[in-house]
Amino acid sequence: MPPEPAPTPARRAVSSLDHRLEAVTGHAIDTLWAYRDRGVLDEPHAHLVDRHRELAKTQTGVTFYLRLLNRLSSGEFDVDDALFTRIDRTVKQLQEATDAREAAARKVLAALEPIEAAAAASVLDTKQLSTDDQAALLAIAGGAKLYEHLLTGRMSVTAASGTRIPHVKLQRLEDAGLVVRDTDHPVHAGQTVSLTDAGRAALSAARRTPTTQAPTLPARPGTSPPTPAQRR
Incomplete structure:
Protein backbone atom coordinates (compact mmCIF):
# COMPACT_ATOMS: atom_id res chain seq x y z
CA MET A 1 0.00 0.00 0.00
CA VAL A 123 -24.22 52.54 9.05
CA LEU A 124 -27.36 54.24 7.84
CA ASP A 125 -30.26 51.97 7.13
CA THR A 126 -30.19 51.01 3.46
CA LYS A 127 -33.63 52.56 3.02
CA GLN A 128 -32.27 55.86 4.36
CA LEU A 129 -29.29 55.83 2.00
CA SER A 130 -30.66 57.97 -0.80
CA THR A 131 -29.58 57.90 -4.40
CA ASP A 132 -27.62 61.10 -3.76
CA ASP A 133 -25.88 59.46 -0.79
CA GLN A 134 -24.94 56.48 -2.93
CA ALA A 135 -23.62 58.75 -5.69
CA ALA A 136 -21.57 60.73 -3.17
CA LEU A 137 -20.08 57.60 -1.61
CA LEU A 138 -19.30 56.19 -5.04
CA ALA A 139 -17.54 59.41 -6.04
CA ILE A 140 -15.55 59.51 -2.80
CA ALA A 141 -14.54 55.87 -3.28
CA GLY A 142 -12.66 56.93 -6.41
CA GLY A 143 -10.66 59.55 -4.50
CA ALA A 144 -11.78 62.92 -3.14
CA LYS A 145 -10.56 65.95 -1.18
CA LEU A 146 -12.25 68.63 0.89
CA TYR A 147 -11.21 72.18 0.00
CA GLU A 148 -11.95 75.58 1.52
CA HIS A 149 -12.09 78.57 -0.80
CA LEU A 150 -9.63 81.18 0.48
CA LEU A 151 -11.85 84.14 -0.47
CA THR A 152 -15.38 82.93 0.21
CA GLY A 153 -14.61 80.43 2.96
CA ARG A 154 -16.98 77.95 1.39
CA MET A 155 -16.05 74.30 1.64
CA SER A 156 -16.87 71.48 -0.74
CA VAL A 157 -15.55 68.09 -1.75
CA THR A 158 -14.03 67.58 -5.17
CA ALA A 159 -13.80 63.99 -6.34
CA ALA A 160 -11.22 62.64 -8.75
CA SER A 161 -14.04 62.16 -11.27
CA GLY A 162 -14.75 65.91 -11.16
CA THR A 163 -17.91 65.51 -9.08
CA ARG A 164 -18.48 68.20 -6.45
CA ILE A 165 -20.14 67.24 -3.18
CA PRO A 166 -21.64 69.93 -0.92
CA HIS A 167 -20.09 70.33 2.51
CA VAL A 168 -23.43 69.66 4.21
CA LYS A 169 -23.60 66.30 2.44
CA LEU A 170 -20.09 65.47 3.62
CA GLN A 171 -21.04 66.36 7.20
CA ARG A 172 -24.05 64.05 7.06
CA LEU A 173 -21.99 61.14 5.76
CA GLU A 174 -19.25 61.88 8.27
CA ASP A 175 -21.70 62.00 11.19
CA ALA A 176 -23.02 58.61 10.07
CA GLY A 177 -19.50 57.18 10.19
CA LEU A 178 -19.45 56.45 6.46
CA VAL A 179 -16.54 58.73 5.52
CA VAL A 180 -13.49 60.14 7.27
CA ARG A 181 -11.25 63.15 6.60
CA ASP A 182 -7.48 63.39 6.91
CA THR A 183 -7.36 66.26 9.41
CA ASP A 184 -3.56 66.25 9.51
CA HIS A 185 -3.63 68.60 6.51
CA PRO A 186 -5.19 72.09 6.37
CA VAL A 187 -8.51 72.40 4.56
CA HIS A 188 -7.27 75.08 2.16
CA ALA A 189 -4.57 72.65 0.97
CA GLY A 190 -7.08 69.83 0.63
CA GLN A 191 -8.04 67.15 3.13
CA THR A 192 -8.31 63.63 1.73
CA VAL A 193 -11.78 62.14 2.19
CA SER A 194 -12.16 58.37 2.12
CA LEU A 195 -14.75 55.73 2.92
CA THR A 196 -14.68 53.94 6.23
CA ASP A 197 -15.28 50.20 6.46
CA ALA A 198 -18.88 51.05 7.35
CA GLY A 199 -19.13 53.29 4.29
CA ARG A 200 -17.85 50.59 1.97
CA ALA A 201 -20.26 48.08 3.51
CA ALA A 202 -23.20 50.49 3.19
CA LEU A 203 -22.37 51.28 -0.43
CA SER A 204 -21.97 47.61 -1.25
CA ALA A 205 -25.28 46.74 0.42
CA ALA A 206 -27.12 49.59 -1.29
CA ARG A 207 -25.79 48.61 -4.71
CA ARG A 208 -26.89 45.00 -4.15
CA THR A 209 -30.44 46.10 -3.27
CA PRO A 210 -32.63 45.71 -6.37
CA THR A 211 -34.74 48.66 -7.36
CA THR A 212 -38.46 48.00 -7.35
CA GLN A 213 -39.56 51.00 -9.38
CA ALA A 214 -38.55 51.94 -12.88
CA PRO A 215 -36.93 55.39 -13.12
CA THR A 216 -39.17 58.21 -14.27
CA LEU A 217 -37.77 59.98 -17.32
CA PRO A 218 -38.25 63.77 -17.28
CA ALA A 219 -40.34 65.23 -20.07
CA ARG A 220 -38.77 67.68 -22.48
CA PRO A 221 -39.56 71.37 -21.84
CA GLY A 222 -42.81 72.44 -23.48
CA THR A 223 -44.22 68.93 -23.67
CA SER A 224 -46.68 67.20 -21.41
CA PRO A 225 -45.82 63.84 -19.88
CA PRO A 226 -47.13 60.87 -21.85
CA THR A 227 -50.38 59.35 -20.67
CA PRO A 228 -50.88 55.61 -20.60
CA ALA A 229 -52.89 54.23 -23.46
CA GLN A 230 -56.41 53.17 -22.59
CA ARG A 231 -57.35 49.58 -22.99
CA ARG A 232 -60.04 48.82 -25.49
Missing part, protein backbone atom coordinates in the same frame (compact mmCIF):
# COMPACT_ATOMS: atom_id res chain seq x y z
CA PRO A 2 1.51 3.38 -0.98
CA PRO A 3 2.27 5.90 1.78
CA GLU A 4 -0.22 8.62 2.64
CA PRO A 5 0.24 11.71 0.48
CA ALA A 6 1.50 14.82 2.21
CA PRO A 7 -0.63 17.98 2.07
CA THR A 8 0.39 20.09 -0.90
CA PRO A 9 0.20 23.89 -1.07
CA ALA A 10 -3.10 24.94 -2.57
CA ARG A 11 -5.26 27.97 -3.04
CA ARG A 12 -6.53 29.71 0.06
CA ALA A 13 -9.20 27.62 1.72
CA VAL A 14 -12.69 29.09 1.75
CA SER A 15 -14.35 29.24 5.16
CA SER A 16 -17.98 29.66 6.15
CA LEU A 17 -17.20 33.10 7.63
CA ASP A 18 -15.62 34.65 4.53
CA HIS A 19 -18.81 36.39 3.44
CA ARG A 20 -19.22 38.07 6.82
CA LEU A 21 -15.69 39.48 6.76
CA GLU A 22 -16.20 40.77 3.24
CA ALA A 23 -19.58 42.29 4.10
CA VAL A 24 -18.40 44.20 7.17
CA THR A 25 -15.15 45.47 5.62
CA GLY A 26 -16.21 45.94 2.01
CA HIS A 27 -13.08 44.10 0.84
CA ALA A 28 -12.44 40.66 -0.61
CA ILE A 29 -10.56 38.23 1.64
CA ASP A 30 -7.48 38.26 -0.59
CA THR A 31 -7.42 42.06 -0.39
CA LEU A 32 -7.65 41.97 3.40
CA TRP A 33 -4.75 39.54 3.57
CA ALA A 34 -2.70 41.80 1.29
CA TYR A 35 -3.49 44.83 3.48
CA ARG A 36 -2.39 42.85 6.54
CA ASP A 37 0.92 41.99 4.89
CA ARG A 38 1.45 45.67 4.08
CA GLY A 39 0.67 46.69 7.66
CA VAL A 40 -2.08 49.15 6.76
CA LEU A 41 -4.87 47.68 8.92
CA ASP A 42 -5.75 49.00 12.35
CA GLU A 43 -5.34 46.73 15.35
CA PRO A 44 -8.88 45.23 15.45
CA HIS A 45 -8.87 44.42 11.73
CA ALA A 46 -5.30 43.11 11.80
CA HIS A 47 -6.27 40.81 14.68
CA LEU A 48 -9.33 39.66 12.73
CA VAL A 49 -7.28 38.82 9.63
CA ASP A 50 -4.72 36.93 11.72
CA ARG A 51 -7.48 34.81 13.25
CA HIS A 52 -9.00 34.25 9.81
CA ARG A 53 -5.69 33.00 8.45
CA GLU A 54 -5.58 30.45 11.25
CA LEU A 55 -9.11 29.37 10.32
CA ALA A 56 -8.16 28.98 6.66
CA LYS A 57 -5.20 26.83 7.66
CA THR A 58 -7.37 24.51 9.74
CA GLN A 59 -9.90 24.30 6.89
CA THR A 60 -7.10 23.10 4.63
CA GLY A 61 -6.43 20.27 7.10
CA VAL A 62 -10.09 19.23 7.16
CA THR A 63 -10.22 19.19 3.37
CA PHE A 64 -7.05 17.09 3.15
CA TYR A 65 -8.30 14.37 5.49
CA LEU A 66 -11.71 14.31 3.82
CA ARG A 67 -10.07 13.68 0.47
CA LEU A 68 -7.79 11.04 1.96
CA LEU A 69 -10.75 9.26 3.55
CA ASN A 70 -12.60 9.38 0.25
CA ARG A 71 -9.60 7.85 -1.51
CA LEU A 72 -9.23 5.08 1.06
CA SER A 73 -12.88 4.12 0.64
CA SER A 74 -12.92 4.40 -3.16
CA GLY A 75 -12.01 0.75 -3.82
CA GLU A 76 -8.50 1.63 -4.95
CA PHE A 77 -6.92 -0.46 -2.17
CA ASP A 78 -7.34 -4.06 -1.06
CA VAL A 79 -9.77 -4.49 1.80
CA ASP A 80 -7.60 -5.82 4.61
CA ASP A 81 -6.54 -5.03 8.17
CA ALA A 82 -4.01 -2.47 6.95
CA LEU A 83 -6.75 -0.54 5.16
CA PHE A 84 -9.00 -0.59 8.22
CA THR A 85 -6.11 0.70 10.32
CA ARG A 86 -5.50 3.58 7.93
CA ILE A 87 -9.19 4.43 7.79
CA ASP A 88 -9.43 4.48 11.60
CA ARG A 89 -6.35 6.68 11.83
CA THR A 90 -7.65 9.05 9.16
CA VAL A 91 -11.04 9.36 10.87
CA LYS A 92 -9.30 10.34 14.11
CA GLN A 93 -7.13 12.84 12.27
CA LEU A 94 -10.22 14.27 10.59
CA GLN A 95 -11.92 14.65 13.97
CA GLU A 96 -8.88 16.46 15.36
CA ALA A 97 -8.75 18.73 12.32
CA THR A 98 -12.46 19.49 12.66
CA ASP A 99 -12.07 20.34 16.34
CA ALA A 100 -9.18 22.66 15.47
CA ARG A 101 -11.30 24.34 12.79
CA GLU A 102 -14.19 24.91 15.19
CA ALA A 103 -11.84 26.41 17.77
CA ALA A 104 -10.35 28.71 15.12
CA ALA A 105 -13.85 29.73 13.97
CA ARG A 106 -14.76 30.75 17.52
CA LYS A 107 -11.69 32.98 17.66
CA VAL A 108 -12.67 34.59 14.35
CA LEU A 109 -16.18 35.25 15.66
CA ALA A 110 -14.78 36.78 18.85
CA ALA A 111 -12.79 39.24 16.73
CA LEU A 112 -15.50 39.75 14.10
CA GLU A 113 -18.61 40.40 16.17
CA PRO A 114 -17.39 43.68 17.78
CA ILE A 115 -16.51 45.02 14.33
CA GLU A 116 -19.92 44.01 12.99
CA ALA A 117 -21.62 45.68 15.95
CA ALA A 118 -19.69 48.91 15.42
CA ALA A 119 -20.52 48.91 11.72
CA ALA A 120 -24.20 48.23 12.37
CA ALA A 121 -24.36 51.10 14.85
CA SER A 122 -22.86 53.60 12.43
Whole structure:
Protein backbone atom coordinates (compact mmCIF):
# COMPACT_ATOMS: atom_id res chain seq x y z
CA MET A 1 0.00 0.00 0.00
CA PRO A 2 1.51 3.38 -0.98
CA PRO A 3 2.27 5.90 1.78
CA GLU A 4 -0.22 8.62 2.64
CA PRO A 5 0.24 11.71 0.48
CA ALA A 6 1.50 14.82 2.21
CA PRO A 7 -0.63 17.98 2.07
CA THR A 8 0.39 20.09 -0.90
CA PRO A 9 0.20 23.89 -1.07
CA ALA A 10 -3.10 24.94 -2.57
CA ARG A 11 -5.26 27.97 -3.04
CA ARG A 12 -6.53 29.71 0.06
CA ALA A 13 -9.20 27.62 1.72
CA VAL A 14 -12.69 29.09 1.75
CA SER A 15 -14.35 29.24 5.16
CA SER A 16 -17.98 29.66 6.15
CA LEU A 17 -17.20 33.10 7.63
CA ASP A 18 -15.62 34.65 4.53
CA HIS A 19 -18.81 36.39 3.44
CA ARG A 20 -19.22 38.07 6.82
CA LEU A 21 -15.69 39.48 6.76
CA GLU A 22 -16.20 40.77 3.24
CA ALA A 23 -19.58 42.29 4.10
CA VAL A 24 -18.40 44.20 7.17
CA THR A 25 -15.15 45.47 5.62
CA GLY A 26 -16.21 45.94 2.01
CA HIS A 27 -13.08 44.10 0.84
CA ALA A 28 -12.44 40.66 -0.61
CA ILE A 29 -10.56 38.23 1.64
CA ASP A 30 -7.48 38.26 -0.59
CA THR A 31 -7.42 42.06 -0.39
CA LEU A 32 -7.65 41.97 3.40
CA TRP A 33 -4.75 39.54 3.57
CA ALA A 34 -2.70 41.80 1.29
CA TYR A 35 -3.49 44.83 3.48
CA ARG A 36 -2.39 42.85 6.54
CA ASP A 37 0.92 41.99 4.89
CA ARG A 38 1.45 45.67 4.08
CA GLY A 39 0.67 46.69 7.66
CA VAL A 40 -2.08 49.15 6.76
CA LEU A 41 -4.87 47.68 8.92
CA ASP A 42 -5.75 49.00 12.35
CA GLU A 43 -5.34 46.73 15.35
CA PRO A 44 -8.88 45.23 15.45
CA HIS A 45 -8.87 44.42 11.73
CA ALA A 46 -5.30 43.11 11.80
CA HIS A 47 -6.27 40.81 14.68
CA LEU A 48 -9.33 39.66 12.73
CA VAL A 49 -7.28 38.82 9.63
CA ASP A 50 -4.72 36.93 11.72
CA ARG A 51 -7.48 34.81 13.25
CA HIS A 52 -9.00 34.25 9.81
CA ARG A 53 -5.69 33.00 8.45
CA GLU A 54 -5.58 30.45 11.25
CA LEU A 55 -9.11 29.37 10.32
CA ALA A 56 -8.16 28.98 6.66
CA LYS A 57 -5.20 26.83 7.66
CA THR A 58 -7.37 24.51 9.74
CA GLN A 59 -9.90 24.30 6.89
CA THR A 60 -7.10 23.10 4.63
CA GLY A 61 -6.43 20.27 7.10
CA VAL A 62 -10.09 19.23 7.16
CA THR A 63 -10.22 19.19 3.37
CA PHE A 64 -7.05 17.09 3.15
CA TYR A 65 -8.30 14.37 5.49
CA LEU A 66 -11.71 14.31 3.82
CA ARG A 67 -10.07 13.68 0.47
CA LEU A 68 -7.79 11.04 1.96
CA LEU A 69 -10.75 9.26 3.55
CA ASN A 70 -12.60 9.38 0.25
CA ARG A 71 -9.60 7.85 -1.51
CA LEU A 72 -9.23 5.08 1.06
CA SER A 73 -12.88 4.12 0.64
CA SER A 74 -12.92 4.40 -3.16
CA GLY A 75 -12.01 0.75 -3.82
CA GLU A 76 -8.50 1.63 -4.95
CA PHE A 77 -6.92 -0.46 -2.17
CA ASP A 78 -7.34 -4.06 -1.06
CA VAL A 79 -9.77 -4.49 1.80
CA ASP A 80 -7.60 -5.82 4.61
CA ASP A 81 -6.54 -5.03 8.17
CA ALA A 82 -4.01 -2.47 6.95
CA LEU A 83 -6.75 -0.54 5.16
CA PHE A 84 -9.00 -0.59 8.22
CA THR A 85 -6.11 0.70 10.32
CA ARG A 86 -5.50 3.58 7.93
CA ILE A 87 -9.19 4.43 7.79
CA ASP A 88 -9.43 4.48 11.60
CA ARG A 89 -6.35 6.68 11.83
CA THR A 90 -7.65 9.05 9.16
CA VAL A 91 -11.04 9.36 10.87
CA LYS A 92 -9.30 10.34 14.11
CA GLN A 93 -7.13 12.84 12.27
CA LEU A 94 -10.22 14.27 10.59
CA GLN A 95 -11.92 14.65 13.97
CA GLU A 96 -8.88 16.46 15.36
CA ALA A 97 -8.75 18.73 12.32
CA THR A 98 -12.46 19.49 12.66
CA ASP A 99 -12.07 20.34 16.34
CA ALA A 100 -9.18 22.66 15.47
CA ARG A 101 -11.30 24.34 12.79
CA GLU A 102 -14.19 24.91 15.19
CA ALA A 103 -11.84 26.41 17.77
CA ALA A 104 -10.35 28.71 15.12
CA ALA A 105 -13.85 29.73 13.97
CA ARG A 106 -14.76 30.75 17.52
CA LYS A 107 -11.69 32.98 17.66
CA VAL A 108 -12.67 34.59 14.35
CA LEU A 109 -16.18 35.25 15.66
CA ALA A 110 -14.78 36.78 18.85
CA ALA A 111 -12.79 39.24 16.73
CA LEU A 112 -15.50 39.75 14.10
CA GLU A 113 -18.61 40.40 16.17
CA PRO A 114 -17.39 43.68 17.78
CA ILE A 115 -16.51 45.02 14.33
CA GLU A 116 -19.92 44.01 12.99
CA ALA A 117 -21.62 45.68 15.95
CA ALA A 118 -19.69 48.91 15.42
CA ALA A 119 -20.52 48.91 11.72
CA ALA A 120 -24.20 48.23 12.37
CA ALA A 121 -24.36 51.10 14.85
CA SER A 122 -22.86 53.60 12.43
CA VAL A 123 -24.22 52.54 9.05
CA LEU A 124 -27.36 54.24 7.84
CA ASP A 125 -30.26 51.97 7.13
CA THR A 126 -30.19 51.01 3.46
CA LYS A 127 -33.63 52.56 3.02
CA GLN A 128 -32.27 55.86 4.36
CA LEU A 129 -29.29 55.83 2.00
CA SER A 130 -30.66 57.97 -0.80
CA THR A 131 -29.58 57.90 -4.40
CA ASP A 132 -27.62 61.10 -3.76
CA ASP A 133 -25.88 59.46 -0.79
CA GLN A 134 -24.94 56.48 -2.93
CA ALA A 135 -23.62 58.75 -5.69
CA ALA A 136 -21.57 60.73 -3.17
CA LEU A 137 -20.08 57.60 -1.61
CA LEU A 138 -19.30 56.19 -5.04
CA ALA A 139 -17.54 59.41 -6.04
CA ILE A 140 -15.55 59.51 -2.80
CA ALA A 141 -14.54 55.87 -3.28
CA GLY A 142 -12.66 56.93 -6.41
CA GLY A 143 -10.66 59.55 -4.50
CA ALA A 144 -11.78 62.92 -3.14
CA LYS A 145 -10.56 65.95 -1.18
CA LEU A 146 -12.25 68.63 0.89
CA TYR A 147 -11.21 72.18 0.00
CA GLU A 148 -11.95 75.58 1.52
CA HIS A 149 -12.09 78.57 -0.80
CA LEU A 150 -9.63 81.18 0.48
CA LEU A 151 -11.85 84.14 -0.47
CA THR A 152 -15.38 82.93 0.21
CA GLY A 153 -14.61 80.43 2.96
CA ARG A 154 -16.98 77.95 1.39
CA MET A 155 -16.05 74.30 1.64
CA SER A 156 -16.87 71.48 -0.74
CA VAL A 157 -15.55 68.09 -1.75
CA THR A 158 -14.03 67.58 -5.17
CA ALA A 159 -13.80 63.99 -6.34
CA ALA A 160 -11.22 62.64 -8.75
CA SER A 161 -14.04 62.16 -11.27
CA GLY A 162 -14.75 65.91 -11.16
CA THR A 163 -17.91 65.51 -9.08
CA ARG A 164 -18.48 68.20 -6.45
CA ILE A 165 -20.14 67.24 -3.18
CA PRO A 166 -21.64 69.93 -0.92
CA HIS A 167 -20.09 70.33 2.51
CA VAL A 168 -23.43 69.66 4.21
CA LYS A 169 -23.60 66.30 2.44
CA LEU A 170 -20.09 65.47 3.62
CA GLN A 171 -21.04 66.36 7.20
CA ARG A 172 -24.05 64.05 7.06
CA LEU A 173 -21.99 61.14 5.76
CA GLU A 174 -19.25 61.88 8.27
CA ASP A 175 -21.70 62.00 11.19
CA ALA A 176 -23.02 58.61 10.07
CA GLY A 177 -19.50 57.18 10.19
CA LEU A 178 -19.45 56.45 6.46
CA VAL A 179 -16.54 58.73 5.52
CA VAL A 180 -13.49 60.14 7.27
CA ARG A 181 -11.25 63.15 6.60
CA ASP A 182 -7.48 63.39 6.91
CA THR A 183 -7.36 66.26 9.41
CA ASP A 184 -3.56 66.25 9.51
CA HIS A 185 -3.63 68.60 6.51
CA PRO A 186 -5.19 72.09 6.37
CA VAL A 187 -8.51 72.40 4.56
CA HIS A 188 -7.27 75.08 2.16
CA ALA A 189 -4.57 72.65 0.97
CA GLY A 190 -7.08 69.83 0.63
CA GLN A 191 -8.04 67.15 3.13
CA THR A 192 -8.31 63.63 1.73
CA VAL A 193 -11.78 62.14 2.19
CA SER A 194 -12.16 58.37 2.12
CA LEU A 195 -14.75 55.73 2.92
CA THR A 196 -14.68 53.94 6.23
CA ASP A 197 -15.28 50.20 6.46
CA ALA A 198 -18.88 51.05 7.35
CA GLY A 199 -19.13 53.29 4.29
CA ARG A 200 -17.85 50.59 1.97
CA ALA A 201 -20.26 48.08 3.51
CA ALA A 202 -23.20 50.49 3.19
CA LEU A 203 -22.37 51.28 -0.43
CA SER A 204 -21.97 47.61 -1.25
CA ALA A 205 -25.28 46.74 0.42
CA ALA A 206 -27.12 49.59 -1.29
CA ARG A 207 -25.79 48.61 -4.71
CA ARG A 208 -26.89 45.00 -4.15
CA THR A 209 -30.44 46.10 -3.27
CA PRO A 210 -32.63 45.71 -6.37
CA THR A 211 -34.74 48.66 -7.36
CA THR A 212 -38.46 48.00 -7.35
CA GLN A 213 -39.56 51.00 -9.38
CA ALA A 214 -38.55 51.94 -12.88
CA PRO A 215 -36.93 55.39 -13.12
CA THR A 216 -39.17 58.21 -14.27
CA LEU A 217 -37.77 59.98 -17.32
CA PRO A 218 -38.25 63.77 -17.28
CA ALA A 219 -40.34 65.23 -20.07
CA ARG A 220 -38.77 67.68 -22.48
CA PRO A 221 -39.56 71.37 -21.84
CA GLY A 222 -42.81 72.44 -23.48
CA THR A 223 -44.22 68.93 -23.67
CA SER A 224 -46.68 67.20 -21.41
CA PRO A 225 -45.82 63.84 -19.88
CA PRO A 226 -47.13 60.87 -21.85
CA THR A 227 -50.38 59.35 -20.67
CA PRO A 228 -50.88 55.61 -20.60
CA ALA A 229 -52.89 54.23 -23.46
CA GLN A 230 -56.41 53.17 -22.59
CA ARG A 231 -57.35 49.58 -22.99
CA ARG A 232 -60.04 48.82 -25.49
